[in-house]
Amino acid sequence: MCDFQSLKTAIEEDKIKYFVCEHEDNIIAMCSISKTFSTFNYQPSGIFEDFFIVGEYRHKGIAKKLVRFAYEQSNVATLIVGCADCDIELYKALGFKNVIGNMLSYAN
DSSP states (O other): OOOHHHHHHHHHTTSEEEEEEEETTEEEEEEEEEEEEETTTTEEEEEEEEEEEOGGGTTSSHHHHHHHHHHHHHTOSEEEOOOOGGGHHHHHHTTOOOOOOOOOOOOO
16 A cells, blocks of 8 residues: 655655656656665765656667756765666666665565
8 A cells, every 4th residue: 555645745855856757748757766874975875766767768868867867956976776686787777887785675
């Protein structure tokens, strides 16, 4: 079950930002960045999530531009993305070059 109120609150409190790319009034690509703080480099950091691009717009450089724009506008020093092994090359192609081991989740 989704808790849209907690998402709305996070957006209102500037804890998460969504970035979109539009073409002819349609959203063709999107991503989000949730702000955090990195004790690795002692600066603001962001978790990159919710990435999607409509199939017919892939392989045109749009995704790279969206990632760069989101990074620049989010005012973070680093972006971190967690992904499946099969998506590693995709994210490397988008500019995520530094491997930081593996990400795991702990939750109830």
